[in-house]
Amino acid sequence: MSKFPVENVRNFGIIAHVDHGKSTLADRLLELTGTIAKTDHNKQVLDKLQVERERGITVKAQTASLFYNYGGKLYLLNLIDTPGHVDFNYEVSRSLSACQGVLLVVDANEGIQAQTVANFFLAFEAQLSIIPVINKIDLKNADPERVEKQIEKMFDIPSDECIKISAKLGTNIERVLQAVIERIAPPKVSRENPLKALVFDSTFDQYRGVIANVALFDGVVSKGDKIVSAYTQKTYEVNEVGILSPDEQRTQKLYAGQVGYLIAGMKDVTEAQIGDTLYLHKQPVEPLPGFKSAKPMVFAGMYPIDQSEYNNLKSAIEKLTLNDSSVTVHRDSSLALGAGWRLGFLGLLHMEVFNQRLEQEYNASVILTTPTVPYKAVLSSAKLIKARRAVQKNMVFIDQNRVMLKYLFPLNEIVVDFYDSLKSLSSGYASFDYEDAGYQTADLVKMDILLNGNPVEELVTIVHKEKAHPIGKSICERLKDTIPRQLFEIAIQAAIGSKIIARETVKAYRKNVLAKCYGGDITRKMKLLKRQAEGKKRMRKVGNIEVPKDAFIRVLKRQPDK
Numbered sequence: 001m002s003k004f005p006v007e008n009v010r011n012f013g014i015i016a017h018v019d020h021g022k023s024t025l026a027d028r029l030l031e032l033t034g035t036i037a038k039t040d041h042n043k044q045v046l047d048k049l050q051v052e053r054e055r056g057i058t059v060k061a062q063t064a065s066l067f068y069n070y071g072g073k074l075y076l077l078n079l080i081d082t083p084g085h086v087d088f089n090y091e092v093s094r095s096l097s098a099c100q101g102v103l104l105v106v107d108a109n110e111g112i113q114a115q116t117v118a119n120f121f122l123a124f125e126a127q128l129s130i131i132p133v134i135n136k137i138d139l140k141n142a143d144p145e146r147v148e149k150q151i152e153k154m155f156d157i158p159s160d161e162c163i164k165i166s167a168k169l170g171t172n173i174e175r176v177l178q179a180v181i182e183r184i185a186p187p188k189v190s191r192e193n194p195l196k197a198l199v200f201d202s203t204f205d206q207y208r209g210v211i212a213n214v215a216l217f218d219g220v221v222s223k224g225d226k227i228v229s230a231y232t233q234k235t236y237e238v239n240e241v242g243i244l245s246p247d248e249q250r251t252q253k254l255y256a257g258q259v260g261y262l263i264a265g266m267k268d269v270t271e272a273q274i275g276d277t278l279y280l281h282k283q284p285v286e287p288l289p290g291f292k293s294a295k296p297m298v299f300a301g302m303y304p305i306d307q308s309e310y311n312n313l314k315s316a317i318e319k320l321t322l323n324d325s326s327v328t329v330h331r332d333s334s335l336a337l338g339a340g341w342r343l344g345f346l347g348l349l350h351m352e353v354f355n356q357r358l359e360q361e362y363n364a365s366v367i368l369t370t371p372t373v374p375y376k377a378v379l380s381s382a383k384l385i386k387a388r389r390a391v392q393k394n395m396v397f398i399d400q401n402r403v404m405l406k407y408l409f410p411l412n413e414i415v416v417d418f419y420d421s422l423k424s425l426s427s428g429y430a431s432f433d434y435e436d437a438g439y440q441t442a443d444l445v446k447m448d449i450l451l452n453g454n455p456v457e458e459l460v461t462i463v464h465k466e467k468a469h470p471i472g473k474s475i476c477e478r479l480k481d482t483i484p485r486q487l488f489e490i491a492i493q494a495a496i497g498s499k500i501i502a503r504e505t506v507k508a509y510r511k512n513v514l515a516k517c518y519g520g521d522i523t524r525k526m527k528l529l530k531r532q533a534e535g536k537k538r539m540r541k542v543g544n545i546e547v548p549k550d551a552f553i554r555v556l557k558r559q560p561d562k
């Protein structure tokens with residue numbers, strides 16, 4: 001690695017709207033630089049997770065070091081491929097902290113979309129050099145000139161700076177690499193200063209412990225060095241350093257300006273903090289500012305299907321949150337579902353991906369409850385405050401056919417199915433991005449579910465007043481289908497304060513388990529009574545009504561069709 005003086009190093013990211021071709025471009029860059037062999041099978045090589053391959057999307061940023069000969073010099077280009085979906089923006093901004101420039105990929109047919117704008121501003125605010133790349137020029141409907149004009153109008157980047165490529169066919173890829181070298185500055189670092197390394201990502205390996213992805217801002221780190229974590233103040237010995245190319249490749253040292261991985265015997269996930277600064281023992285440095293912590297938007301309960309699985313699930317969640325530090329975790333418990341957690345996610349897709357990764361990478365099966373958003377409630381005896389619906393804030397024409405609308409929305413309205421409805425209403429043309437606008441007052445009500453007049457604690461929800469009736473009705477119906485008939489009639493009601501807004505009834509039924517046992521075989525009678533008693537253990541009593549656990553799961557669990 002010493003062959004690469006700082007001026008021969010470039011650290012760059014690829015950012016884009018979903019599906020505009022980042023990962024395909026990354027494949028071509030890896031092939032062209034000989035990092036991976038050129039075959040027909042290279043499809044999204046950097047999308048290593050099973051969930052990424054199944055869904056065809058990037059959820060984790062990945063790093064790859066490329067070597068490229070240009071103008072008689074050998075360059076080390078560190079590429080970071082980032083996710084495109086709005087829910088993973090946090091991942092993008094974190095990765096950009098290790099870069100000096102980005103390739104902003106825009107589809108030649110679709111043009112600028114919501115995350116193109118959002119990601120452009122992340123890079124712009126981080127003061128990175130931005131190289132616009134118009135991809136998919138091979139498509140029949142491609143109109144790169146129109147997209148050039150959009151880029152000029154929206155981002156103030158002269159159209160002659162755009163590079164037109166087809167990542168699929170490999171057209172003009174060389175020009176992209178040359179632009180990276182010519183237009184992106186080498187990192188501003190010093191190898192003479194003491195070590196200062198930023199941990200910008202980490203993963204947990206069962207055998208090797210924490211593997212930290214590091215960007216070196218100053219100094220050098222070698223195998224055998226004693227390093228200190230600014231966050232824990234603990235000292236570790238470096239066991240291994242290397243680059244990702246894209247698989248781990250050991251090296252003797254890593255130098256300032258380079259990006260790679262480091263293993264230093266951190267065995268506990270809580271020791272590895274994303275945003276931490278590592279320095280050499282007895283050579284302390286001013287820690288880097290780290291990262292703003294992510295702000296979860298959507299909350300859901302997570303419980304083991306069987307309580308005996310609690311500890312395994314706990315360790316799986318801890319390991320996965322190391323790799324996805326934007327998830328917040330708080331212990332929680334529910335009368336119906338037992339001990340579990342309340343997890344905060346950046347969005348719905350993020351929640352689904354986390355759940356899927358738990359299942360696929362940690363073999364954990366969980367109950368995930370319907371997502372909710374955080375509220376701040378002002379308790380008062382008067383009826384609640386004025387309703388506030390989506391309010392239009394701004395409208396900008398990107399070109400003749402495209403308009404960018406800005407609205408203020410209640411978060412609750414967009415987390416569940418807004419994205420799907422928007423896509424289907426606009427036949428897939430509209431795209432969507434959001435950021436937090438803070439708490440707003442709204443006409444919300446607390447809805448109770450009552451069984452023969454007794455409130456069921458775990459089913460209390462906060463809903464918009466206008467939606468209370470359909471939501472209450474649906475919960476009552478789902479409960480009616482799962483609560484077995486009992487010796488008396490059961491009224492299932494949804495109520496706001498003292499007002500009942502929906503009702504279903506479970507008719508009375510006498511289940512005499514001994515009915516078939518005339519004849520008097522006492523051991524058989526005892527067996528049946530014992531079985532009935534065991535069944536009752538899985539029940540929760542609300543008043544004198546026995547509610548099976550399944551009934552709660554059915555109501556609380558996220559509906560897959562939503």
Ligand SMILES: Nc1nc2c(ncn2[C@@H]2O[C@H](COP(=O)(O)OP(=O)(O)OP(=O)(O)O)[C@@H](O)[C@H]2O)c(=O)[nH]1
Nearest residue numbers: 018019020021022023024057058084136166167168
């Ligand atoms: N015709 C054509 N299709 C392309 C080109 N580049 C990418 N695609 C296709 O576009 C789709 C999306 O490409 P990806 O590389 O997965 O896009 P991405 O931007 O990485 O997507 P996310 O990781 O989900 O954000 C795939 O089906 C690619 O085969 C291109 O130059 N021409």
